[in-house]
Amino acid sequence: MVIILSLMIGSSTLVVQNLMANRNQEFSNIAYFAAESGAERIIWEVRINGLSEEILAGCAQNSCINFSNPPGTPNASCGPCDSSNIYTMPVTGATYQVAFSSSTVMTMFKSRGTYKEVTRSVEASFEF
Secondary structure (H helix, E strand, O other), X not given: OHHHHHXXXXXXXXXXXXXXXXXXXXXXXXXXXXXXXXXXXXXXXXXXXXXXXXXXXXXOOOEEEEOOOXXXXXXXXXXXOOHHHOEEOOOOOOEEEEEEXXXXXXXXXXXXXXXXXXXXXXXXXXXX
């Protein structure tokens, strides 16, 4: 009887651990897609919506992008990375924030997506 009980407790522990790992993987995927959304948003702002190199030239290294809401008016700006430039995805509630960094040749952005306790990042770089 004790052996059967020990086997059942051991196997239930394994099942619970696997369920938690699957949940964390799901959270990781959602955080990654939120980060990807931030990268897509900044690329759209630059290529389609008119966010110019001149506007970005006034941005400090590692400052965050403040997007206009709703999209469509090219008045994005840079500011400190705080809660004012964290954007929430409508369905999942995941968030993203886009930071700016630049070198002399390439313009780089780092988008950080967060869902629950999980954070993932995506970097995008391009030339004007």
